[in-house]
Amino acid sequence: MTNEFYVLMKFELLVALIIFILLFMKVGSSSWLNKKVLVAVNLLLLVNFVFGFFMNSDGTLFGEMFRTNKMVELQKNMLNLGALIISAQSYSWLKNHAHVMEFYMLLLSTLLGMFFMMSAGNFLMFYLGLELSTIPLAAICNFDLEKRQSSEAAIKFIILSALSSALLLFGISLVYGTTGTLNFSELPGHLNGSALQLFAFILILAGFAFKISIVPFHLWTADVYEGSPVAVAAYLSVISKAAFLFVFTSVLYTVFKPIAGSWYNMLFLLSVLTMFTGNLFAVRQNNLKRFLAFSSITQMGFILVGISGSNQMGYASVVYFLLIYIFSNLGAFGVVAFVSAVTGKENMDDYKAFYKTNPFLASVLSVSLFSLAGIPPTAGFFGKFFLIMAGAERGNYILISIAALNMIISLYYYLRVVQTMFMEESRATIERLPVNIFAKLAMLVCVAGILAIGFVPWIYHYIYALSL
Amino acid sequence: MNLSLLIFIPLLTAFVILLCRGEKQVRAAALAGGVAQMLAGFILLVAFWQERETGNTTQMLFQYNHQWFSPLQINYHVGVDGISVAMILLTSFVVLAGILVSWKLEKMSKEFFFLLIFLSIGAYGYFISLDLFTLFFFLEIAVIPKFLLIGIWGSGKKQYSAMKLALMLMGGSAMVFVGLLGLYFNTNAAGGLHSFDLTQIAQMHIPLRVQKLFFPFVFGGFGVFGALFPFHTWVPDGHSSAPTAASMFLAGISMKLGGYGCLRVATYLMPDAAHAYAPVIIVLATIAIIYGAFATMMQTDLKYINAYSSVSHCGFVLLGIAMLTQTSINGAVMQMVSHGLMTALFFAAIGMIYDRMHTRVAAQLGGLLKIMPFISTVFVLAGLCSLGLPGLSGFVAEATVFMGAWQNPDTLYRVATILSCASIVVTAVYILRAVGQAIMGPLKKTDQGNVGDASWNEKFAAVILLAGILAIGVAPFWLYKLISPAAEVVIQHVTNAVIKN
Numbered sequence: 001m002t003n004e005f006y007v008l009m010k011f012e013l014l015v016a017l018i019i020f021i022l023l024f025m026k027v028g029s030s031s032w033l034n035k036k037v038l039v040a041v042n043l044l045l046l047v048n049f050v051f052g053f054f055m056n057s058d059g060t061l062f063g064e065m066f067r068t069n070k071m072v073e074l075q076k077n078m079l080n081l082g083a084l085i086i087s088a089q090s091y092s093w094l095k096n097h098a099h100v101m102e103f104y105m106l107l108l109s110t111l112l113g114m115f116f117m118m119s120a121g122n123f124l125m126f127y128l129g130l131e132l133s134t135i136p137l138a139a140i141c142n143f144d145l146e147k148r149q150s151s152e153a154a155i156k157f158i159i160l161s162a163l164s165s166a167l168l169l170f171g172i173s174l175v176y177g178t179t180g181t182l183n184f185s186e187l188p189g190h191l192n193g194s195a196l197q198l199f200a201f202i203l204i205l206a207g208f209a210f211k212i213s214i215v216p217f218h219l220w221t222a223d224v225y226e227g228s229p230v231a232v233a234a235y236l237s238v239i240s241k242a243a244f245l246f247v248f249t250s251v252l253y254t255v256f257k258p259i260a261g262s263w264y265n266m267l268f269l270l271s272v273l274t275m276f277t278g279n280l281f282a283v284r285q286n287n288l289k290r291f292l293a294f295s296s297i298t299q300m301g302f303i304l305v306g307i308s309g310s311n312q313m314g315y316a317s318v319v320y321f322l323l324i325y326i327f328s329n330l331g332a333f334g335v336v337a338f339v340s341a342v343t344g345k346e347n348m349d350d351y352k353a354f355y356k357t358n359p360f361l362a363s364v365l366s367v368s369l370f371s372l373a374g375i376p377p378t379a380g381f382f383g384k385f386f387l388i389m390a391g392a393e394r395g396n397y398i399l400i401s402i403a404a405l406n407m408i409i410s411l412y413y414y415l416r417v418v419q420t421m422f423m424e425e426s427r428a429t430i431e432r433l434p435v436n437i438f439a440k441l442a443m444l445v446c447v448a449g450i451l452a453i454g455f456v457p458w459i460y461h462y463i464y465a466l467s468l
Numbered sequence: 469m470n471l472s473l474l475i476f477i478p479l480l481t482a483f484v485i486l487l488c489r490g491e492k493q494v495r496a497a498a499l500a501g502g503v504a505q506m507l508a509g510f511i512l513l514v515a516f517w518q519e520r521e522t523g524n525t526t527q528m529l530f531q532y533n534h535q536w537f538s539p540l541q542i543n544y545h546v547g548v549d550g551i552s553v554a555m556i557l558l559t560s561f562v563v564l565a566g567i568l569v570s571w572k573l574e575k576m577s578k579e580f581f582f583l584l585i586f587l588s589i590g591a592y593g594y595f596i597s598l599d600l601f602t603l604f605f606f607l608e609i610a611v612i613p614k615f616l617l618i619g620i621w622g623s624g625k626k627q628y629s630a631m632k633l634a635l636m637l638m639g640g641s642a643m644v645f646v647g648l649l650g651l652y653f654n655t656n657a658a659g660g661l662h663s664f665d666l667t668q669i670a671q672m673h674i675p676l677r678v679q680k681l682f683f684p685f686v687f688g689g690f691g692v693f694g695a696l697f698p699f700h701t702w703v704p705d706g707h708s709s710a711p712t713a714a715s716m717f718l719a720g721i722s723m724k725l726g727g728y729g730c731l732r733v734a735t736y737l738m739p740d741a742a743h744a745y746a747p748v749i750i751v752l753a754t755i756a757i758i759y760g761a762f763a764t765m766m767q768t769d770l771k772y773i774n775a776y777s778s779v780s781h782c783g784f785v786l787l788g789i790a791m792l793t794q795t796s797i798n799g800a801v802m803q804m805v806s807h808g809l810m811t812a813l814f815f816a817a818i819g820m821i822y823d824r825m826h827t828r829v830a831a832q833l834g835g836l837l838k839i840m841p842f843i844s845t846v847f848v849l850a851g852l853c854s855l856g857l858p859g860l861s862g863f864v865a866e867a868t869v870f871m872g873a874w875q876n877p878d879t880l881y882r883v884a885t886i887l888s889c890a891s892i893v894v895t896a897v898y899i900l901r902a903v904g905q906a907i908m909g910p911l912k913k914t915d916q917g918n919v920g921d922a923s924w925n926e927k928f929a930a931v932i933l934l935a936g937i938l939a940i941g942v943a944p945f946w947l948y949k950l951i952s953p954a955a956e957v958v959i960q961h962v963t964n965a966v967i968k969n
Contacts (some may be wrong), residue, residue, distance in 0.1 A: 108552075172873075289846060370612065375612050376605050381605070382537075385601075386540070386647070393653065395653065397650060397681075400649060404643070404645055404646050408639045412635055414633070415615060415631060418616075419619060419631065420629055422619065422620055423620055423626070423630075446895055457538070460539070461537075461538065464539040
């Protein structure tokens with residue numbers, strides 16, 4: 001039992017260990033140098049990520065409350081990687097911050113919550129993990145302590161999270177009421193598609209839709225991203241969304257499989273709405289954080305296209321896309337975060353002629369945006385291609401055509417940023433910024449991932465084989 | 469011969485350019501890469517002939533098939549037939565000439581040559597692909613560098629043109645994407661698996677209903693690249709705003725990507741639908757030919773003249789493909805090669821003139837023959853090739869298209885052929901007028917002082933392209949022999965399908 005316990009809960013235990021180390025450091029002394037703490041934390045996160053590759057196994061614990069398998073562990077390690085990249089990127093923001101250790105404790109608590117949520121074998125466990133991941137997130141949204149916008153973002157986030165949790169809980173209680181169980185492995189046998197169960201499903205879907213900001217539940221996204229620190233916005237848009245999408249996809253494909261016919265149409269509608277709304281709003285943004293918020297909403301719409309495909313291809317393409325999305329979106333957020341931390345500038349106009357003064361940063365941002373737009377040879381091309389291919393498997397070519405149309409609309413605003421950086425002239429160009437080693441490494445990792453993933457096909461084979 | 473060399477040579481060149489320091493190194497690397505590409509093209513031609521001489525009649529030679537995403541049956545599958553070899557040679561000519569023409573470029577030359585070489589990766593990869601995924605991958609690679617080339621180094625309303633071109637071409641490729649997915653999910657290869665493999669799909673019979681649904685997507689999508697009538701609007705803006713080398717590449721190669729796709733993917737894989745939709749395409753192509761010719765008459769800027777005339781000339785390509793006779797398809801491919809060389813030469817000459825005179829308006833120029841005889845001669849030759857003077861490639865290609873088109877006895881087809889033929893008169897009008905205004909007559913712009921004739925690099929570029937034009941114009945047999953068997957396969961495919969119905 002004990003050995004199995006340590007192996008299966010490896011990810012959770014490691015993250016909890018890091019939290020405790022930070023806690024003891026904080027309690028033990030109050031005079032740690034920020035720079036040393038940051039180096040230590042980044043190293044710990046690196047170790048955590050490397051450990052994620054070893055001793056992966058399948059199994060359940062606590063009477064099926066906690067279950068894990070190779071796919072879940074791969075997904076958890078993807079989140080570890082994302083957290084590591086974000087942590088390295090926020091070096092220049094945190095090095096003068098008064099509460100570095102608290103930041104990491106809260107951040108890692110949310111990661112722990114997400115891990116529990118992804119390993120949940122029961123709706124109760126799932127809800128527990130979800131709350132653990134949400135409440136500390138609201139706290140770190142407020143981490144630009146002197147900015148009023150930041151607290152505003154935190155309040156918005158916590159209120160809307162509470163609302164979505166309420167919807168989700170209501171849905172879960174209805175599921176329990178109609179089936180008598182909350183266990184994921186038993187539920188499919190009890191679902192028969194009755195009206196009450198469909199109602200419960202819609203409530204649960206709405207709860208998820210809030211978390212992954214699917215239209216019409218997306219209204220918090222742009223405001224919260226704009227107000228919170230860029231690192232937190234990146235965390236919200238990549239790590240948090242990826243975690244919820246992993247759970248969402250696996251719950252749809254396993255627990256709610258018996259009512260697949262009903263949710264298919266709902267996803268169709270939601271994905272069309274999400275793609276169009278995200279795109280049309282993104283076109284008009286000038287603040288880059290808001291712009292990335294709406295672009296990430298659009299990306300969620302594309303992911304829904306993939307989810308609406310059949311099981312194996314759909315699941316594989318979603319996980320594969322999210323892996324690429326971590327690199328692409330973090331690459332883009334990394335540059336924006338760095339520039340914002342050093343100069344405080346976040347508007348598109350500030351980036352005019354950015355390439356002339358900062359060729360490295362401009363190139364990283366362009367490659368990331370190309371990947372988000374799905375242009376070869378970047379990995380985003382493969383991700384989008386497989387997502388839409390998975391969506392086409394059911395023969396719904398209307399959805400595919402709409403997705404293709406939206407790819408063009410999104411291309412317009414991604415290219416507009418590139419245009420601003422490369423082709424515009426400006427008198428108030430951002431001066432040449434020296435990039436610190438952490439941020440540089442993180443950006444290089446993102447670029448390497450974006451350029452390499454498509455040409456290393458076994459990554460896709462591995463994911464495909466695991467997503468049965 | 470290993471076809472992947474055609475991708476690796478430019479890839480290596482691009483990488484070396486990134487490492488270079490200073491303009492001189494960048495230029496040297498780009499030139500070396502360009503020459504290596506051209507050599508590879510010629511080696512391919514020779515190797516291809518040798519294989520054919522020894523009686524190897526396999527449809528696609530030098531095939532190489534490597535699994536890429538095996539769960540989805542996506543492979544890196546390459547191979548060439550005569551049509552691909554012709555297109556590859558064309559690409560290598562235009563790329564080398566493009567590098568030579570931009571020799572003196574000073575603004576961010578490293579990025580410029582990097583993007584130019586990167587573009588050629590897309591073109592080469594596209595022409596050798598036998599897997600639809602690979603083909604689509606390379607098609608999209610060849611779009612975004614153009615956006616940057618036009619937007620950064622262009623002139624006039626460059627940002628607008630760059631964005632318009634990128635969005636329209638990506639829109640075209642999105643249509644192709646939908647069509648390819650539709651094809652993929654309706655193929656049934658061995659074991660109930662789907663396939664993206666061009667040679668495999670050609671052996672299957674795709675249901676007529678599916679063909680009719682997806683043919684417009686695929687043909688229309690490629691048609692955007694090839695300036696099919698309502699989708700041609702990116703051509704004039706894109707070409708005229710682009711820097712010289714990018715214009716050459718755009719008109720010389722990019723537009724051929726469309727024609728090649730219409731032939732290789734749309735017509736070859738969906739023969740029934742190609743037959744059914746032929747009248748529609750013929751009407752659209754005829755409109756493009758005539759409309760393009762008359763629109764050119766109204767232009768005063770030399771670059772706009774060549775850009776609009778490209779719409780008209782590329783109409784012949786689509787007309788030839790849609791006529792569905794062996795001669796007309798031969799003509800269409802010849803027109804692709806010929807127009808590629810001719811328009812690249814034309815843009816090169818216009819670029820040289822603009823560099824010296826700082827205007828491209830024909831009426832403001834005049835008497836150029838007196839001060840720059842070499843450039844003027846090149847300009848006149850390109851113009852004569854454009855209007856179809858015998859002895860130059862344009863005549864060979866257009867005459868073949870018309871002969872092939874006339875073989876089709878249907879009234880609509882006859883009318884379309886006659887109308888398209890008539891457009892040649894209009895072509896003669898605008899070309900001769902431009903030549904008369906810009907080259908002949910008294911010298912109008914005398915304030916430029918002693919501007920000098922072409923430098924060695926410009927002469928070299930012009931000679932390469934002229935050699936190609938003359939080689940086709942004087943002795944078209946070799947090109948015919950290269951293309952004809954490949955065109956026959958397509959026609960055989962269509963005829964079989966039509967007979968079966």
